[in-house]
Amino acid sequence: MLYRASRAWARVEIFAAAIMAAAVSGLILLNVVTRATGNAIYWVDEAAIYAMVWMCFLAASAALHYRSAIAVTVLNELLPSPARHWLARFVDLVVFVFACLMVWVCLRWFMPMELIAAGGDVKAFQGATFNFIYAEPTNTLGVKKVWVWLVMVAFTFGTLLHSAANLLNPGIPPDNLTDAMIGDQT
Numbered sequence: 001m002l003y004r005a006s007r008a009w010a011r012v013e014i015f016a017a018a019i020m021a022a023a024v025s026g027l028i029l030l031n032v033v034t035r036a037t038g039n040a041i042y043w044v045d046e047a048a049i050y051a052m053v054w055m056c057f058l059a060a061s062a063a064l065h066y067r068s069a070i071a072v073t074v075l076n077e078l079l080p081s082p083a084r085h086w087l088a089r090f091v092d093l094v095v096f097v098f099a100c101l102m103v104w105v106c107l108r109w110f111m112p113m114e115l116i117a118a119g120g121d122v123k124a125f126q127g128a129t130f131n132f133i134y135a136e137p138t139n140t141l142g143v144k145k146v147w148v149w150l151v152m153v154a155f156t157f158g159t160l161l162h163s164a165a166n167l168l169n170p171g172i173p174p175d176n177l178t179d180a181m182i183g184d185q186t
Contacts, residue, residue, distance in 0.1 A: 002161075002165045003168075013059070020052070020058065024048050027051065042140050058154065065162040076088075098159070102152075105156075110133060110146075111125070111131055
């Protein structure tokens with residue numbers, strides 16, 4: 001059940017990351033065209049950067065499900081098969097601990113309980129906590145930065161889900177990445 005949820009969430013992450021990759025490409029192309037014509041649009045660079053940030057974090061989380069993250073495999077290749085299994089389990093545990101620490105970081109950064117305690121009033125929240133996360137705007141887009149930073153919540157959720165699924169289901173081989181794009185029949 002947990003592994004199925006992990007697989008479904010990884011598909012969502014890959015789909016969203018693909019949309020963000022297309023957005024980055026489109027925004028960069030728009031920037032090139034508008035600069036060449038002498039009519040540069042000032043917010044395009046910032047939008048492209050934020051789209052790339054979202055793409056990277058979503059794809060990094062999905063890579064955990066597919067067990068396709070970048071790794072140094074020298075030690076793994078030198079070990080016998082049983083030791084490789086235990087090394088993989090240790091890596092899964094380390095990633096899970098990292099995900100748990102990220103939950104703590106997100107709770108400290110976004111302070112959702114304090115915002116609820118303030119009745120959702122951002123000004124009262126800011127006065128009580130000196131945390132301006134919900135009020136600070138982006139430089140050129142003018143949207144609240146919290147909308148950009150929410151990728152950390154999505155990344156943390158995905159990392160926690162994928163690492164827990166990998167830790168509890170060590171015998172399940174990683175899905176084929178193409179299955180995520182075309183949909184497997186299992």
